[in-house]
Amino acid sequence: MTRLHTLTAHELATRLQRRELGAEAVLRDCLERIAEREPAVQAFAHLDVDQALAQARALDAGPLRGLLHGLPLGVKDLIDTADLPTAYGSAVYAGHRPAADAAAVALAREAGAVVAGKTVTTEFAYFHPGATRNPHALSRTPMHTPGGSSSGSAGAVADHMLPLALGTQTAASIIRPAAFCGVVGYKPSWGRVPRGGIKSLSESLDTVGGFGRAVADVALLGAVLTGDARLLQPHDGSTPRIGLCRTPEWPQADADTQAAFALAAQRLGPAAQVREAWPAALPDLVSLQKSIMAFEMARSLSHERTQHRARLSARLLALMDEGMAIDGATHAAHQAQAALARQQAQVLFDGVDVLLAPSAIGTAPAGLDATGDPLFCRGWTLLGLPCIHLPFTRGTNGLPVGMQLVGRFGDDARLLAAADWCLSRLLA
Structure with a gap:
């Protein structure tokens, strides 16, 4: 008999909408999986089993609530929840109880999601890691990082503890952990998803998204968070035009990423065309993203920087010092460069619908003292473009490898439809 926790969010949603399954039954199966695996994976910052079961029972006793009715959901510990503590991955906020749900959590609950628990984040969603281990490498010595900063969300979904989880990205915090854990991110x-109630790090870059094990899973979540039902439209059967985009960072891709890129080109066949040209007018997007993020994080976390400096990690302090050394006029010039780059980057999509590009340098690095390099995501995040990681192969060490698809700004529905088409062929 198939255990419910092994089903995708879309499969569960279909059966929950038909009342073939109950929310409590689904949650109990997920909780059993969590009890089995959490001691090893350590994906959760906080669990309240009784509270989650009460939510599920209330859903079973009432009418269908929405697209996420009865689906257990993990919430990254950067995101406020009124009924669970939110510590932002920092001892500074241990035991902190927000007064209200973040907008994204409220929207998910309104659509029927069961908030199962808070998932581990790195310290203020930067580089200092939390406790989560990569579920694909638990028997290895040393263990491997799940990526960050949405470590627990990616790990919980990858290990079939939850069908869905919320995450955020300021540099690579959804796509990189999705890549390392082998899930769809x-x-x-x-700007498509409201950020109210989420610890602000970088106003120009912070983006709310999530994780599932299929494209249809994140389409469900995305439709709820954005209010855009077009994200649910199945692919119409036409062949999308895919540009193979190595990006200027390609020389730093390792052999596993290069092999996965070549495999993707082979499996996608005539639909894929190489895009070797990179607009000469574009600035160094990676460097620009680093500078903007440092400036904005140093100032967004001013209270923590000035009042709790001794309780912050050396990595975060270094970023803050770097950010405070950038003056406002320089930041304004950087913002102007970024705005111009967003216009100039549109030429990348001439003749294609989406771009296929690396998600990470390689597989998840060994060790738990770092979360991996965000190199291949920084530029796309700076440009504000929609991205989705597609897991489809393994590296020479047996750990997951995949690629990300990137869409035009605001064209999320086309991106998700193309991603569904691509993933079915990449996994063939």
Whole structure:
């Protein structure tokens, strides 16, 4: 008999909508999986089993609520929840109880989601890691990172503890952990999902998205968070035009990523065309993203920087010092460069619907003291473009490898439809 926790969010949603399954039954199966695996994976910052079961029972006793009715959902610990503590991955906020749900959580609950628990984030969603381990490498010595900063969300979904989880991305915090954990990670176009109630790091870059094990899973979540039902439209059967985009960072891709890129080109066949040209007018997007993020994080976390400096990690302090050394006039010039780059980057999509590009340098690095390099995501995040990671192969060490698809700004529905088409062929 198939255990419910092994089903995708879309499969569960279909059966829950028909009342073939109950929310409590689904949640109990997920909780059993969590009890089995959480001691090893450590994906959760906080669990309240009784509270989650009460939510599920209430859903079973009432009418259908929405697209996420009865689906257990993990919430990254950067995102406020009124009924669960939110510590933002920092000892500074241990035991902190927000007064209200973040907008994204409220929308998910309104659509029927069961908030199962808070998932581990790195310290203020930067580089200092939390406790989560990569579920694909638990028997290895040393263990491997799940990526960050949405570590627990990616790990919980990858290990079949939950069908869906919320994450955020300021540099690579959805796409990179999705790549390392072998799940689908979706970062919507910047600004499509409200950020109220989420610890602000970088106003220009912070984006809310999530994780599932199929494209249809994140489409469900995305439709709820954006209010855009077009994200649910199945692919119409036409062949999308895919540009193979190595990006200027390609020389730093390792052999596993290069092999996965070549495999993707082979499996996608005539639909894929190489895009060797990179607009000469574009600035160094990686460097620009780093500078903007440093400036904005140093100032967004001013209270923590000035009042709790001794309780912050050396990595975060270094970023803050770097950011405070950038003056406002320089930041304004950087913002102007970024705005111009968003216009200039549109030429990348001439003749194609989406771009296929690396998600990470390679597989998840060994060790738990770092979360991997965000190199291949920084530029797309700066441009505000929608991205989705597609897992489809393994590296020479047996750990997951995949690629991300990137869409035009605001064209999330086309991106998700193309991603569904692509993933079915990449997994063939």
